[in-house]
Amino acid sequence: MPTTLLGDLNPQQQKAAQETEGPVLILAGAGSGKTRVLTYRVAYLIAEKQVSPEAILMVTFTNKAAGEMKERIKNLLSSCQLSAVSSQLPFAGTFHSFCALLLRREGKYIGIPPNFSIYDEQDQLDAVKEVMRVLDISTKNFHPRAILSTISQAKNELVSATEYPQYARGYFQETVAQVYLGYQKLLKTGLSTSSRNFFPADTKISALLVTPPKASTGGGAPTTGTSRCLKQTFRT
Template sequence: MNILEGLNPEQEKAVKHFQGPLLILAGAGSGKTRVLTHRIAFLINEYRVKPWNILALTFTNKAAGEMRERVQSLLAEQADDIWVSTFHSTCVRILRRNIESLGYSRSFTIYDGDDQKTLMREIIKFLNLDPKKYKERTFMNAISSAKDELVSPEEYEKMAMGDHQKELYARAYREYER
């Protein structure tokens, strides 16, 4: 199969590109996935790039599945060593492999927004706080800000001393992490 067959001149130029980064901007249905999958095949077949050195990321599971199928049809067994995935699943895969170096177990769970709110409601009750007065979103924002600044629950507790509201957030943060 000729990898360049059926491509228009702009698509062919993108598929053949090798040195440096490449940005493809095009509207829906214009052939972006076709260009990307053919480019992957071209990199492997023409430039001898090893399949395990290729990472193809997209946003949705549907798009990743489509890309994976197309790469498979172009490359057969060579496609098995290419990472074709969503950003989220790739990040989870990397974390699962390396999370222990951060002091966490590989059996971690990623909570979505609803899970976080449910857990924070339980923590507010556990801390004997009035859920009508203390909203989970406020606590989640405080914890998120601390995490953005790479502040651990222990550090947050020290920083919160003397500030009643922050001391509550610190207690919730500790429980949230536990």
């Protein structure tokens, strides 16, 4: 990459953009150029280090930011006379869009069909209420939101519905354990008004990324869940 391109960055930014060994954490105030450094770093990896665009994953918090990052990288690569490469940009999207894409393309490995829908918070609450109704658990004695919050916390700690009962302490958590199991079953079958499969917005992809190695169809060495998913998802 021409030095004139990196010359647009200050010395500290240049150092961060050129660092390729190990993780890099960029700490700076708002408007100081953190995103700018990251886009230059991606362009540097592609143009100078010959890293394949499909081996780079960029995740951010908004679709707007993701689009801006891709556009900046495309312009940087074009300025380096790498127009062919700039037409094959790395994936850039939000955390949610990345997880949804990964699940739709690779969810079959953990029993998730590609046509699932994602529950928003109200959908999740409705599902909890439905399970409580079926189990004859009073919503006056146990607030559905409190149960949903506890289930979400368990998911964040990677505690499955089948594992949760062993951690339950007290009547409330024992009740949550019952609802959690029914909740997961309901997500797989869908509400009575629909035959589609649903998953909550906070569904984790950890189960997908840690699935046991599977032998490759080409006869090569087995690949881990993580490497298989990432390679296949971004090879378009």
